[in-house]
Every structure is written in structure tokens, then in C-alpha cells.
Amino acid sequence: MENQREVPERQESRSSKGPFRSRRVRSRHVLIASVSGCAVLGGVLVLLPWDRPAPPAPPSPGAQAMAAVSGGVPAALPGLAELIDEREKRLRTHPRDARSWAVLGAAYVEQGRRLADPAYYPRADKALRTSLKVRPERNPRALGGLAALANARRDFAAARRWGEAALRLQPRRWTTYPPLIDAYTGLGEHQAAQRMLDRLTELRSGPAVLARAAAVYRDRGRREDAAASLADAAAGARAPAERAAYLERAGQLAWERGDLDDALRHFRKAVRLDPDQRAAQAGQGRALAALGRTTEALNAYRVALAKQPCPQYALELGELYESLGLAEAARVQYDLLREGVRGATAAGADEELVLGQFEADHGDPEAAVRRLRAEWERQPGTAVADALGWALHRAGEHEEALVFALRATEEKHSGGVRSAAYMYHRGMIERELERYGSARRHLTEALRINPHFSPLRVPEAREALESLGDPPDTEVPVMGPEPEGA
16 A cells, blocks of 8 residues: 555656756757857858958059059159169069069159159169160060150150160050150151050050040140040049149140139149149149239249259249349249259250250350250250240341241141240241231230240230230231241
């Protein structure tokens, strides 16, 4: 009986544990579900954006400069310095790396151009020629670099030789064409420059090509096309220094057509993007002076010249001082111009054009004629024709002066460039020759193209026009002499 009583008790005990057992089963199910949920959530978290791999670091300034130099586009000064340092270190241990020598030479050219420091040009020449020595065959990169160097030195005949040699090696290498376009333009071969541009645009598109096309359009008198191309180039530029360079050129175009506000806006944007854009700072000086904001203009020129002692900027600032009656300050700038030309000559660069322009108006016109005649023999471009014609006029040789003034302003010789200064020179020469109808038309045209083209010459143009008076009703146009070789 005792054993019989035990059985119900054990059964009751087991049955009394049922609820606890059920709860444990449910807990295990919840735990499993929780673990599964965490696993799914963890998988989702892995896929969320903040757990993706970090994006690659942006290229270093040196790498950006490498891409710019290799692609024939403007590069930032800090990046150029880094690239030059990196290539120099590389070549100490790998002196037979022809590509690195060519890249180093191209970087030196760009550095010298950006700083207006011709001391970089002999270094560039040595590096590029070393590249050719290491790899004398199939080295279009070095040949193209030598063409760019010759353009920077204003030796357009040499630039044409090097560029054409590079073109024969690789006619489909697009970076060969821009230096050739510059060379042909400098030699006054505008049709050849147009052919090179046509080939370039068949091979390549993009900001660098648009900017090059704009330069050709400007030289052919197609200023609206030039402005549109530069706007597209600036919009598509990848690096700040490249965009700033295109904006500076757009500002210069606006200045040449007398649109001061637009010019100043472009120049200021360029400087904000690239504080080392000294051409844009000098452009600000040009525009501010024409707007009558003289103190700001002088400061802008001084900043530009402090970092980029370009003889052209010194001439412009000197003439601005002279227009303000500050003769001593003007002489200081003219002395800096002479010093800059001497330095350029020592480094193998040709600054005879700007020196001839200076001598014609502020020094010895006879010396200007001698210099510019020699320059004309070397490279008979449109700018040289204008400068030589003006120097001859200032030296009293007015008939011959008109021959060169026509070359600078007639489309069949000049390509069609519209320059207020060239028209002013032609008008003043014609006035001296008593060709009053032509003089009146061309002086009026100069002021129509850009009524602010020079702080010194604009008042003279207005005074000359006033002295000529209104044209008579029966005035018949008088044609000038045909230029030699036409």
C-alpha cells in the first residue's frame, strides 16, 4: 500500500513540472529567433553605407601636376614644385629613364612660364635633350617638350621644327598639335594654324582643346566663338588651376572688346580659384585702371609683378604711372622691364618684341626699328608687324610704317585679329601721311573695338579724332600701299 501511494505522488510531481518545461521551450524558441534576428540585422548593417570601404584619397598635388603636364593643360604651382622634386629624386637613381627626363623638362617649362622666370628654361632644355640622348628614336614626348620650350622662349621657328618632327613620329598624338598651333601663329602662318586645329579637333575633345580653339578663333577675329569655347572649357575643367587659366583668357577677351565689368568678373574668379594666377591679377589692374579705380589698379599690378616679374606687366604699369603724371615711378618700372629682358636673353628667351615696343614709345625709336627689323626677319608674326610699323612711324619713316601697319590690320595678312591698339597705330600713321579719311575711320574703329585700350593712347586717339573733325560729304576713301610680298 505504501508503494501504491508513492506512484501518484511521483506522477503529480512530474505533472507539476509541465508549465516550467513549456516556458523553457518557449524561451529557447525566443532565443533562437533573437539570434537569427541579430544575424539578419548584422547582415543588413554590413551593407549600410557607413560600413562601405573608404573612398580612395584624392591624387596628390604632384600627381595632379603630372596629369596636367602630360595632358598639356595648366598646372598649379605647388603641384609643379612637388612633381619637379619627385622626378629629380627619381632620376638620381634611374638616370636612363627617358620618360622622367621628358616629364621633368615639361614641368620646368610650365614652372618658368607660370613664374615668368626664364632661368627654368636652360634646365628644361637640358632635361629634354637628355631624354632624347637616352632614347633618340621614337621619343615624341621629348620633341613636343622642346617645341613647348621654344614657344615659351618666343622662338617660333624652332618650335615649328620640333613640333613637326614630333608630328612625323606620331601624327595621332593629340598633345603634339597645340605647340604647333602656337608656333604657326607666332610666325604669321594663320592658315597652317587653322589646319592644325582642324586635325586636333578630329582627334580629341575636351577643355584643353576648346581653349586652344578659342585662341585660334580670337586670332581670326571670331571673338564670339572664342568666348563660347572658353566658357565651355572653364565649365569642363577638372582642376582649379586649369579652370582659372581659362577664366583668365576669357577675361582678356572681354577686355579686348571693352567690356570692363565682364573682364573684371572673370579675372577675379580666376584669382579666387588660383591665387598664383598672376596674369589674372595683372588683368584686374588693367580693368580697374580703366574703371577709374586707380589705387586698386596699382595694387593689383604690384601684386602680379611681385610674384611674376613679366616685362609686359612692367610696361603696362609704367604707362599707367605715366598717365597719372608719376614720371619717376614710371621710370622704376621701365628699369625693371630692361632688367627682365636682360635676364630673359641670358636664359635664351626672346623678349625683343616687348623691348622694341618700349623703346618706340619711351626710349630710342631708331633702336626699336633695328631690334624689330631683326625680329621680323626671324618670325614675321602679326604682333611684330604692328610693333615694327609703329617704331618706323616714331622714327619718322611713315610710308614704310604704313606697309607694316597694313600687315597687322588687313585680314589677308593678319588672320583677322581685331585689336584696338593695331587700329590706333594705323590711324595715327595715316594721319601723319595726310590720309585723313582713312585715319578718321581707323581711329574711330580703335575706340569702337575697345575705348579703354591704353591709359596713354586713348586720350591721344580722341584728341587726334577731334582735330580731324567730321568727314566731308564728298570724302573718297584712300587706299594705302600694298604690303610687299602680297
